[in-house]
Amino acid sequence: MKTTTRKLTTLAMLAALSVILVALVHIPFPPAPFLEYDPADVPIFIGTFLYGPAAGLGLTLVASVIQGTTVSAGSGIIGIIMHLLSTGTFVVLSGSIYRKYHNRAGAAAALVVGVLAMTLVMVGCNLVFTPIFMGQPVQKVINMLVPVIIPFNLMKAGINGLVTYLVYKPIGRLLRAEHAPQAA
Numbered sequence: 648m649k650t651t652t653r654k655l656t657t658l659a660m661l662a663a664l665s666v667i668l669v670a671l672v673h674i675p676f677p678p679a680p681f682l683e684y685d686p687a688d689v690p691i692f693i694g695t696f697l698y699g700p701a702a703g704l705g706l707t708l709v710a711s712v713i714q715g716t717t718v719s720a721g722s723g724i725i726g727i728i729m730h731l732l733s734t735g736t737f738v739v740l741s742g743s744i745y746r747k748y749h750n751r752a753g754a755a756a757a758l759v760v761g762v763l764a765m766t767l768v769m770v771g772c773n774l775v776f777t778p779i780f781m782g783q784p785v786q787k788v789i790n791m792l793v794p795v796i797i798p799f800n801l802m803k804a805g806i807n808g809l810v811t812y813l814v815y816k817p818i819g820r821l822l823r824a825e826h827a828p829q830a831a
Contacts, residue, residue, distance in 0.1 A: 689811050
């Protein structure tokens with residue numbers, strides 16, 4: 648029972664951190680300032696590596712709904728769906744790879760696959776949802792794929808993957824130490 652409570656507490660903390668990061672960090676992407684980098688996926692990726700792809704998917708769902716109804720409410724249901732699809736794809740693929748190859752090389756491979764998959768999913772999401780959200784023709788979105796959408800998503804997912812790679816082990820050790828039974 649303690650392990651489940653601790654795991655849920657850690658996951659809740661990571662979801663809260665994700666929401667805080669998306670609220671505080673917004674770095675515009677110069678070719679398209681309406682696109683902004685945020686590190687909100689880093690806590691989700693850390694939770695995925697700590698507890699597996701199912702936990703990462705749960706974190707993604709919770710963070711997406713909270714973000715999409717509070718700090719990112721302007722994107723509404725479309726933003727929630729796009730975040731669920733893109734980050735959900737990342738955590739399922741990278742979490743599954745890391746679970747099987749639980750070492751630094753496995754983590755690196757998992758993150759690279761996650762970055763590429765997330766970018767590919769965002770291409771599809773942008774083709775479907777951006778014309779609806781922005782009221783633009785699909786052709787305009789197609790024209791933005793190579794110069795804007797693909798580079799932005801590779802950059803955003805790549806930075807978040809790299810940060811996860813660099814901080815996962817120290818944070819993982821810290822969280823596991825917090826969960827260790829305390830001597831009386």
